[in-house]
Amino acid sequence: MSDSVEEAGKRLPAGPDPLLRVRGLKVHFPIVKGVFVDRVVGHVRAVDGVDLDVARGSTYGLVGESGCGKSTLGRAVLRLVEPTAGTVEFDGVDVASLKGEALRRERRRMQMVFQDPMSSLDPRQSVESVLMEPLLAHDVKPEGGVDAHVRRLLDVVGLPGSAAGRYPHEFSGGQRQRIGIARAIALNPDLVIADEPVSALDVSVQAQVVNLLEDLQEQLGLTYVVIAHDLAVVRHVSDTIGVMYLGMLVEEAPSDDLYATPRHPYTISLMSAIPIPDPDVEDLRERILLAGDLPSPANPPSGCRFHTRCPFRQETRCDDEVPLLRTLAPGHRVACHWAEEVADGRITPAASAFDATAVPTEA
Amino acid sequence: MGTGRSEELDLGQAPGRPGRAAYDGPLLAVDDLSVTFTRRGRRDVRAVDGVSFAIRPGETVGLVGESGSGKSVTALAVMGLLPGRGVRVGGSVRLEGEELLGASDDRLRDLRGREMAMVFQDPMTSLNPVVSIGVQVTEVLRRHRDMTREQASVEAASLLRRVGIPDPVRRLKDYPHQLSGGMRQRALIASALACRPRLLICDEPTTALDVTIQAQILDLLRQLVRESGTALLMITHDLGVVAGLCDTVHVMYSGRVVESAPRRPLFGSPRHPYTGGLLASIPRLDAPRGAPLHPIQGSPNDTIPWESGCAFAPRCEDRVDACTTSAPALEVRGNASVRCWNPLPPPGRTAAVQEVRA
Ligand SMILES: Nc1ncnc2c1ncn2[C@@H]1O[C@H](COP(=O)(O)OP(=O)(O)O)[C@@H](O)[C@H]1O
Ligand SMILES: Nc1ncnc2c1ncn2[C@@H]1O[C@H](COP(=O)(O)OP(=O)(O)O)[C@@H](O)[C@H]1O
Ligand code: SF4
Ligand code: SF4
Ligand SMILES: [Mg+2]
Ligand SMILES: [Mg+2]
Numbered sequence: 001m002s003d004s005v006e007e008a009g010k011r012l013p014a015g016p017d018p019l020l021r022v023r024g025l026k027v028h029f030p031i032v033k034g035v036f037v038d039r040v041v042g043h044v045r046a047v048d049g050v051d052l053d054v055a056r057g058s059t060y061g062l063v064g065e066s067g068c069g070k071s072t073l074g075r076a077v078l079r080l081v082e083p084t085a086g087t088v089e090f091d092g093v094d095v096a097s098l099k100g101e102a103l104r105r106e107r108r109r110m111q112m113v114f115q116d117p118m119s120s121l122d123p124r125q126s127v128e129s130v131l132m133e134p135l136l137a138h139d140v141k142p143e144g145g146v147d148a149h150v151r152r153l154l155d156v157v158g159l160p161g162s163a164a165g166r167y168p169h170e171f172s173g174g175q176r177q178r179i180g181i182a183r184a185i186a187l188n189p190d191l192v193i194a195d196e197p198v199s200a201l202d203v204s205v206q207a208q209v210v211n212l213l214e215d216l217q218e219q220l221g222l223t224y225v226v227i228a229h230d231l232a233v234v235r236h237v238s239d240t241i242g243v244m245y246l247g248m249l250v251e252e253a254p255s256d257d258l259y260a261t262p263r264h265p266y267t268i269s270l271m272s273a274i275p276i277p278d279p280d281v282e283d284l285r286e287r288i289l290l291a292g293d294l295p296s297p298a299n300p301p302s303g304c305r306f307h308t309r310c311p312f313r314q315e316t317r318c319d320d321e322v323p324l325l326r327t328l329a330p331g332h333r334v335a336c337h338w339a340e341e342v343a344d345g346r347i348t349p350a351a352s353a354f355d356a357t358a359v360p361t362e363a
Numbered sequence: 364m365g366t367g368r369s370e371e372l373d374l375g376q377a378p379g380r381p382g383r384a385a386y387d388g389p390l391l392a393v394d395d396l397s398v399t400f401t402r403r404g405r406r407d408v409r410a411v412d413g414v415s416f417a418i419r420p421g422e423t424v425g426l427v428g429e430s431g432s433g434k435s436v437t438a439l440a441v442m443g444l445l446p447g448r449g450v451r452v453g454g455s456v457r458l459e460g461e462e463l464l465g466a467s468d469d470r471l472r473d474l475r476g477r478e479m480a481m482v483f484q485d486p487m488t489s490l491n492p493v494v495s496i497g498v499q500v501t502e503v504l505r506r507h508r509d510m511t512r513e514q515a516s517v518e519a520a521s522l523l524r525r526v527g528i529p530d531p532v533r534r535l536k537d538y539p540h541q542l543s544g545g546m547r548q549r550a551l552i553a554s555a556l557a558c559r560p561r562l563l564i565c566d567e568p569t570t571a572l573d574v575t576i577q578a579q580i581l582d583l584l585r586q587l588v589r590e591s592g593t594a595l596l597m598i599t600h601d602l603g604v605v606a607g608l609c610d611t612v613h614v615m616y617s618g619r620v621v622e623s624a625p626r627r628p629l630f631g632s633p634r635h636p637y638t639g640g641l642l643a644s645i646p647r648l649d650a651p652r653g654a655p656l657h658p659i660q661g662s663p664n665d666t667i668p669w670e671s672g673c674a675f676a677p678r679c680e681d682r683v684d685a686c687t688t689s690a691p692a693l694e695v696r697g698n699a700s701v702r703c704w705n706p707l708p709p710p711g712r713t714a715a716v717q718e719v720r721a
Contacts, residue, residue, distance in 0.1 A: 063667055064571040065575065066572075066573055088589035127634070148561055172663075174660035174662050175662070202600075202662070202663050203429060203600055203601075203641060203644070203645060204429060204640065204641055204644055204658065204662075204678075205658070205662055205663075206644070206645070207644035207657065208658040208660075210646070210656055210658075211655075211658060222446075229573065229574070230604060232645070232647060232648040233572075233646050234650065235648060235652060236646035236650075236654075236656070242593045255652050256652050258653075259648065259649070269575060270574065270575060273575050273577065273578035274603070274648050275574075275577075275581075275601065275604050276603055276606065276607075276649055277603045277606045277645060278606055278630055278649075279603035279606045279607070279626045279627050279631075280627075280631075281649060282606045282607035284608075285607075287578050287582065289575075289578055290575045290578075290579070291584060292529065293543045293545055293576070319538045355582075
């Protein structure tokens with residue numbers, strides 16, 4: 001990929017020809033009860049109607065509290081879990097329509113990096129066989145032979161060739177994540193979905209892996225979806241960020257815009273809650289505290305799903321009318337009825353949002 | 364949903380103890396603490412190695428460092444909660460002048476209920492899963508504050524309400540597994556606060572929680588320190604948490620304190636290469652996008668024993684010859700104490716040098 005194309009991929013919004021196009025995606029998990037006969041008593045609406053585009057060569061960051069559906073969304077894109085509704089188009093092809101050999105071929109082009117490489121690496125497999133496995137599974141014969149390919153992969157992720165004969169447990173967390181990344185790129189994919197790729201690592205090691213992912217993107221022209229609960233990491237790596245709440249996308253914007261002018265009350269609160277390692281900044285910051293916990297995705301609140309915790313909630317519309325994603329600025333979409341009023345200060349947070357001991361009354 | 368009336372976090376002044384001479388030293392003084400795990404057939408592990416720090420009432424002290432640097436073991440040693448066998452503890456831990464190392468189990472148990480309390484990362488490990496939240500909190504109140512059953516229930520409900528647990532009377536009947544992670548951590552804090560401790564140790568209290576819940580809990584702790592004069596020891600690997608909460612910070616590496624400083628100089632002009640390296644390696648939410656990260660090379664396992672030099676030497680960019688031949692001592696430099704043969708330059712000169720480093 002030439003420099004100019006890569007630049008364009010990074011700068012432009014998804015544009016007319018995204019690598020990944022997700023429409024109306026839903027993943028509902030049945031909740032099953034019963035002693036003799038299983039009965040479906042409800043559904044966990046893990047992902048509940050998501051539309052998003054990921055531009056070629058760009059990084060799309062997905063953030064939100066644990067349980068909001070980030071991993072499920074990533075898995076549904078790769079068809080590791082079957083979507084309940086909606087479509088996933090990869091490079092212009094509806095992934096659901098693919099079968100057999102065609103599906104296998106498309107799968108090669110999409111890979112995943114997991115949070116804890118240890119749980120995804122078989123402890124009895126040497127690094128070499130971990131890295132050879134995808135080649136054998138897809139019957140790929142790399143130029144120069146498998147051995148050379150394994151060594152090249154190790155080199156690309158910053159591990160010595162001698163790592164090939166060793167086992168995952170002999171490595172530190174950061175090195176294991178490098179092995180996980182090497183496996184993900186073994187088949188030269190186009191899209192890599194990285195699910196919390198650094199959150200299990202020590203602070204001083206996280207930056208190594210972040211830099212590695214960025215270098216690989218540049219070298220190999222990869223497109224990333226990076227899933228993380230750490231908004232600082234996501235902001236660092238992403239061109240575009242999507243913020244999820246209870247299975248839905250509530251805001252999406254270019255990374256810089258999202259930080260400079262967050263518009264959804266959830267994003268505003270989330271951003272204000274993230275500690276910044278600078279006492280001068282911390283002392284001046286005003287935190288907007290959210291009451292209570294994330295509601296159950298099996299029984300999401302009516303209207304705006306955020307209304308039970310929203311410090312900006314209004315008497316009208318919030319409780320009974322579902323806010324749609326609206327484009328408020330180029331590439332900046334927000335699902336809040338009152339986004340304009342929140343942005344210009346006509347609506348301000350409730351006083352209780354500034355006091356941790358203010359107790360929410362039961363709804 | 365509506366939000367209830369905000370209430371003063373009246374957790375009561377920790378009362379002065381009768382029958383004790385006026386004492387105006389620090390509430391907690393840890394001196395040259397060392398903890399060695401000994402197991403037959405294995406090499407001794409010196410988890411904590413000559414650690415010293417003090418905390419005054421109303422002060423928040425941070426202990427930061429990567430996993431395995433000895434933070435939790437330090438806290439457990441202070442609380443007298445290390446296992447009885449296979450551990451050698453040296454140095455001194457004094458609470459208001461009273462030596463705790465070597466104190467009897469009875470005395471320590473008494474102090475743990477009355478004067479000091481600890482909150483762990485995983486509340487499930489310290490809440491009893493088969494006892495309701497209410498009983499766990501009222502027990503502390505009855506044992507340590509001599510309350511009747513009725514008084515204790517009223518007080519327990521009020522404690523839960525003050526830590527932000529909705530519908531506290533009903534929650535008292537709940538068992539730990541019926542609460543969410545954030546609510547459980549609040550319940551644990553409520554039970555730690557029940558005895559109005561003068562020293563509260565929080566070991567990664569929010570690491571397992573979402574940042575919106577973390578913000579609530581940190582705000583609560585901040586308020587607690589301000590209003591009741593509790594001395595708080597905050598253990599965390601998150602420098603952001605430290606920046607907003609702690610007065611003084613001790614950075615640990617491989618069992619030793621490598622830098623101690625008030626938070627402003629620590630963040631403004633770190634002197635130890637490890638502290639500086641950490642700050643340069645973390646992405647900041649407010650940093651311009653594209654600002655490069657400068658990782659510390661290697662991993663926390665790449666150490667050399669302190670006896671033969673600086674444990675950080677294998678990863679250090681500022682290493683000089685002395686670093687691998689003899690151990691640096693903790694020395695006062697400006698308003699920090701630094702354990703390093705070749706520390707980062709002091710404020711005025713930082714900017715220029717950092718440009719070169721970058
Ligand atoms: N295989 C599954 N079966 C049932 N529920 C699931 C399954 N996977 C995830 N969930 C539920 O779906 C919701 C979203 O989960 P997840 O996608 O893992 O969130 P995140 O990655 O944002 O933390 C959660 O409530 C979770 O419990
Ligand atoms: N019960 C134990 N037995 C042996 N070694 C231990 C024990 N507890 C902790 N350690 C060791 O002590 C060191 C410090 O651990 P810890 O204080 O838990 O680190 P931190 O809290 O900073 O992550 C580690 O190397 C750990 O392996
Ligand atoms: S629609 Fe209402 S409840 Fe939802 S985010 Fe906007 S103001 Fe808050
Ligand atoms: S003593 Fe040497 S190796 Fe250790 S931190 Fe200082 S410069 Fe680096
Ligand atoms: Mg997840
Ligand atoms: Mg610990």
